[in-house]
Amino acid sequence: MLHSKTFVKKTRGGKVNKQVREHYLRDDIYCGAPICKVCDSSAARLSPSASTILIVDTNVVLHQIDLLENPAIDDVVMLSIVLEEVKNKNMAVYNRVRALCSNSMRRFFVFANEHHKDTFVKEMNKESKNDRNDRAIRVAAQWYQNHLGGAARVLLITNDRENKRKAIEEGISAETIESYVKSLDQPNLLDLLVQPASEDVNMEEVEDLRPSKRKVIYAEHKPMSEITSGLHRGIYHQGKLRVNRYNPFEAYVGSESIGDEIIIYGRANMNRAFDGDIVAVELLPQDQWYEEKSLSIADEEDGEEDVHLVPNSADDAPRTTNVVQGSAGDAKIMSSRPSGFVVGIIKRNWHAYCGSLEPMPLPAGSGGTAHALFVSKDRRIPKIRIQTRQLENLLDKRIIVVVDSWDHLSRYPSGHYVRTIGEIGDRDTESEVVLIENDINSRPFSSQVLACLPSLPWSVSSEDLANPIRQDLRHLRVFSVDPPGCKDIDDALHCITLPNGNFEVGVHIADVTNFVLPGTPLDDEATQRGTSVYLVERRIDMLPKPLTEDICSLRADVERLAFSVIWEMTSEAEIISKRYTKSVIKSSAAMSYIEAQARMDDSRLMDPLTTDLRNMNTLAKIMRLKRIERGALTLASAEVKFQIDTETHDPLDIGMYQIREANQMVEEFMLAANVSVAEKILKHFPVISLLRRHPSPTREMLEPLLRTAAAVGLNLDVSSSKALADSLDHAVGDDPYFNKLIRILATRCMTQAVYFCSGDLSPQEYHHYGLAAPLYTHFTSPIRRYADVIVHRLLAASLEIQKLPSIFQDQPQLTSIADNLNYRHRNAQMASRASVELHTLIYFRKRPTDTEARIVKIRANGFIVFVPKYGIEGPVHLAPRSEKGSGEWFVDEQQQKIKKMDGSLSFSVLQTIRIHMEVVEPQPNRPKLQLTLI
Amino acid sequence: MEYVNPEGLRLDGRRPMEMRQIRAEIGSVAKADGSALFEMGNTKVIAAVYGPREVQNRSQQISDKALVRCEYSMANFSTGDRMRKPKGDRRSTEISLVIRQTMEACIMTHLMPRSQIDIFVQVLQADGGTRSACINAATLALADAGIPLRDLVTSCSAGYLNSTPLLDLNYVEDSAGGPDVTVGFLPKLDKVTLLQMDSKLSIDLFENVMQLAIEGCKAVANYIREILLENTKQLEYRRGL
Structure with missing residues (x-):
């Protein structure tokens, strides 16, 4: 050496x-x-x-x-x-x-x-x-x-x-x-190949194709030194640019320096910034804060909203500005929110985008280089110019493209082709696009990961039974209740009446950590995936199939390893004692919600299993009542269920997901188990526990709900979750669906709950608003969520039956795991929604339908309706788009009404109307669902 | 930050189990009874030993053993930014104490009652691991002064970064804030006389890391022994034996 x-x-x-x-x-x-x-x-x-x-x-x-x-x-x-x-x-x-x-x-x-x-x-x-x-x-x-x-x-x-x-x-x-x-x-x-930068000879040819068009389209970006000094002096503001998902000509920059969001209207003001870029923004003079809005609408190409699924939380919902939109005749109204323009980009967030090429005639000679415009599936991304030699192959394909540069002389960024996914409109291709767009790894598990699995067929061994940390609970009458066709059963229950009249209730969760050992490739893969993803026609597992469907799944009549939480409860559902143990169980029945419900409802059945179910249901109802008294919100979501053709995988029928008492019963015990475990792990590991919190919504976030409610003469108290829950309970209109509608509207005002590491926040911030619980975590679904795996390890360590893996020594890493879980969780949800939207589209492609809908929001030229039967939401236009704001319709903002000028017609919010739904294709390769008023 | 790249090289090109280059020189301070210069990579320290001699402050005299005193200091020029460091700041006081206790454990103080041994160590150049380097230098200086020792005490540090145990952390690795175990070791007696750790480490990993540090100590001991042997040969030669 x-x-x-x-x-x-x-x-x-x-x-x-x-x-x-x-x-x-x-x-x-x-x-x-x-x-x-x-x-x-x-x-x-x-x-x-x-x-x-x-x-x-x-x-x-x-x-x-x-x-x-x-x-x-x-x-x-x-x-x-x-x-x-x-x-x-x-x-x-x-x-x-x-x-x-x-x-x-x-x-x-x-x-x-x-x-x-x-x-x-x-x-x-x-x-x-x-x-x-x-x-x-x-x-x-x-x-x-x-x-x-x-x-x-x-x-x-x-x-x-x-x-x-x-x-x-x-x-x-x-x-x-x-x-x-x-x-x-x-x-x-x-x-x-990435084409060389513009000063090279090659680029000149490109520009020659568009003769005499070489004019400056965007302002030059300021040099970095100027940006830094500008930020220093407070002229510029730094922040992450987020483009409105529903209007790509509108973007927001959350700026810390002015403590508010800066709105940026129009491509010119966005100045070549992409969604997610860190940019420097200069504010416009105050008198221009609103003017830009009308400008941006004028140069809009297709800034209209599509039909989409009903948002489940504020994060999914379309952004609305607080700008009060006057009718066309009004003078400009100043917006209270600052608007600005981008002067420079501090950090780019360019990555690969999915989409298709804009249709264009094939050039005469084949095989030559052709220039094409790429249209991303993600509407927030501008068109991208690419060069290709295989144009005829790519025109009807979904492809992936990355951006290389964006010159201030060209309207569109230039990029290059990466790979083809498949044919446009093909269901598999579109599903693949959904996965790629949400950064979901759907590749098969690698051989290293599979090598970590126990050999099949697997059964409980005598060592497992002899292990002192594992209690033998095989004698208990354990059963599971899940959605029909569920293969990854991660929870089971039991309930015994004790001689003193109390109940022993057990929640048994699949003991995934017995198979997923820390530091193995299997564990690393699961950390990365974070969660299983449920699409309409398939499931992308977090853990390999043998674990998910067999070894860990608590199926009926086989012995399985479990992690159990066992309470003693009084008949008033007061928890007297809690016990946590690893166990061996043997489930006696794996029921679906429908079966369980049928058993409970059938008064002739008196077998022990049914009695257990009924006892638990009684307890669950009391627990639920108590929870609601504490101020837990009963929010409604408009979840839909598809019936899929087993052969073609095409959707056959679509309908709202029905929630039964049995669902609520299982949910109640799972919540209780999660809360108990959260308390236990936090007691032992105050700074390294993984918990889940739900921040209280701010008044601003609830504003749309309050405005709608006020328009129908409803006064909601949002001072606390308890007050909100109560006023939601009292919100009963003349029709039965009214209450649910208000709840759905309330749901979309909430942010999503997030995972966090307990050391990163102060105990007051641990609160879970929706459940009105001071502490909450996820413990009950380790097969499909990695957070639960971590919590299992923490719980095992707190019981001193297993050592805490070394990762827990490293709080920053724990925080980064929690962040990744939030990211994956959110993407999984987005993917599920996108998949449902895709299947809704496929379903309606062959079936134009007339149905009932409710108006949820009034717009200048129409309104947004919610279709309860299919759980979707979309715009209905009263006037053709070209005549936008022509003055035929008049919007009453206060009353949330839209009236025809001559007073012959008027629509108000929450009103029921009948609409026609049909799939149209205004631009090739971009089919969308159109709703029209009948 | 990546302290060990996937090829298994550290930032400075060493592999995880490798020490920096070490170099030692005996007798660099003529006036002292024993002295030595010790280098571990870019860390360079000098040690001088006075004694055994009469106790300067009579009240400190111990009737049945020798009094060992130690003073650690860092030269103003030892780090990149030339700062005047106040004498007797907490860090130096602590390191002085650590070195004194480590050395006291190997000096046969009972052979020199009512006397005093002074150990002065100064860091000339700091690049992580000064504590270890000081102990190694002090050992050499004590040996040079001819003070009876139970064994040569040597020291080395080891850390744990990027899930890899690393031997002999340099300044960059030291400032990563990871666990840093310093061990003082008597190689012949197989005994540990100093054990310190910054940050946290799980118990089984700790044992690995500590074992690595002990291996480092053994390597240093071999080298020191060679140097001493070389030095003795020189002395012999000068005497004309």
Whole structure:
């Protein structure tokens, strides 16, 4: 081993000081080629038959990562200097390269050239950092060439002209990425290539296609130094740009510096910012705060809302501005909310987008390069210009595209094609799109993950029974109640009448942590997936199928391992004692909600199981009542259920999901178990418990609900959850559906509950608003939620039957796990909704329907209706879109009414109307459901 | 932050179980009875030992054993930013105490009653692991002064970052805020005389990390022994034996 030292100067916090770091050079770094005779080839990754070994430079990795990810490119040596530079420039690309290097299917080898004694280069006098790094890459390439002799061709891929020239001078074979890809003779690879930046010759051709159109469309972004000083002086405001999901010409920037959201209207003001970018914003003068609104509507192309599912929480609901929309004749009304425009982008949030190409005529000669516009499925994303050589193939496909750049001279950003998903309109393709858009990993489990599973057929072993931590509860009459067809049964119940008249009630949860051990690939995979995802026609599991459907599932008549919470309750449902234990159970019945309900309702049945069910139901009703007294909200959601054709997987029927007493009974005990476990783990681990909280909605969030309620003469008290619950109970209108409608409207004002690590917040903030519980967590579904797995481990550790895994020592990591769980959970929900929306569309494609609907919101040219039968919501236009605000209709904001000018017709909020539903395709490949008034 | 990359190299190019380069020199302060310079990578400390000699402050005299005193200080120029550090700040007081206790455990103080041994250690250059380097330097200086020792006490640190036990943390790794175990060890007697840890570590991991630190101590001890042997040979040679 050779040691040497380098001296590095570094500036930090304005001060310049010299930093000295040791830098060891080694002779035990190997080349990674199995053909090499000198090196230890145990860690070799390159192919034994590689004729060409590629060495790529930093810019190639940064810009052509999509190409590198294509399996056609292999036998690549990643130099550590390249990795380091990529890491400093773009963390996302770095992570992708790292994934490539650790992927056993790919032949990417990391060569630590910076620590190899022969390839380390010292910075020369007056040499810039970049030049030194380029030289290091060339030296490494040279070393490879000499080291491997003639056994393989070493090819340096660089797009830097100077670097390439020098390399060739030094006798290294070097090529640009374009010429290399061309030499591979695979035309589809060329689409993956990122086109060089605009100053290059290539771009000129592109612009030639649009002659005389070279005008400045967007303002130049301010240089970074100006932005920093502007932020410092308070002229600019920094924040994350979020584009309105329902109107892509409107965006919000949450700014801490002014403590409010800044609204940005129109593409020009957004100035090339994408959703999720961190931007710097300058405020417009106050007298322009509203003007921009009318401008933006004028240049709207299709800023109309689509029919969508009824939102379940504030996060799903379309954003509404507080702008009071006057009728067209009115003078401009100043908005109270600041609006601004983007002056610069601090951090880009570009990633891959799903969508399709805008239809266009095929160019005459096939096979040539064609320019096409890509329309993302996500409406928040502008159209993206791409170049392709396979236009005819792509026109009717869903494809993935990434953005490379957005010049201020071009209206649309330019990007490149990544891959094809499938045919547009095909159900599988569209489902795949839903998954990709929500960042859901639906790939099959890897072999490492599957290796962690116990061998099948699995059964409870004698060791499990003999284990002192595991109580034998096989003698108990345990049963489970789940939705029909449920295969991942993670909870079961039992109930015994004790001699003293009390009840022993047990909740038994599948003991997933017995199989998913911390630190295994299986555990890592589950941490990443976070939750199972339920789509209409399929389920994407968090854990592999044998665990989900067999080993962990508490099926009837088989012995299974469980984690049990056992209470002693009085007949008034007071909990006298709590006990937690790992156990072995044998479920006697796996019922569906319908079966359980039927048993309870059938007065002739007097068998022990039915008695248990009835006892539990009585207890559950009392518990529910108590909970409601404490102020828990009974919110309503408009969940729908599809009947799917077993052959074609097409939806056959659609209807509201019916909630029975049996559902509520099971739910009640699950809630109780979760609360008990939350108390227990927090007592033992005050700073590292994973809990779930539901923040109280602010008055502002409840504003739309209050306005609607006021319009129908209802006064809601929202001072506390208890008050709200009471006033919701008293909200009874003349028709039976009125109360449910108000509850649905209330639901969408709430934010979603989130997971958090107890050390990150103060105890007052642990509160769960919706359940009116001071503490809450998730314990009862470890098969399909990773949060429950963590809670199981915490509970086991608090009972001192298992050691706490080392991850719990690391609070920041725990916080990041909680954040990931929230992200995954939210995406899973979005995916479920998107899947339901997709199937609703497929369903109505063949079945135009007339149905009843309720008006939930009044708009300038129509209203938003809610269709209770199908759980969807969408706009109904009174006037054709072109005549928007023509003055024929008059909106009464106070009364939430829309009237015809001559007074012949009027609609008010919550009114019942009849509508016609039909699928139309105004733009090709974008079918949508249209609602029209009959 | 990534302290160990997937190729198994640390930021400075070492592998997790490797120590920095160590170097030692005996007799760098002519006036002292024993002295030594010790380097672990970029950490450089100098130690000087005076005594056994008469106790300066009579009231501190111990009738049945020697009084051991230790003073640790850091040179103003030892870190990058040249700051004047007040003498006797908490950190130095603590390290002085740690070194004194560690050394006291190996000096045969009962052989030198009513006398005093002074150990001065100064950090010339700091790059993590100064505590360990000081103990190693002090051992060499004591040996150089010819003070009877039970064994050569050596010290090394080990930490745990990126789920990997790391031997001999440098400044960058030390500032990561992870667990940092410093062990003082008597290699011949197989006894631990110093054990300190920053941050938290689970018990089974702790044992791994501590074992790694002990291995480090053994390696340092071998090196120190070599240096002493070399030094003795030199002395022999000068005497013309």
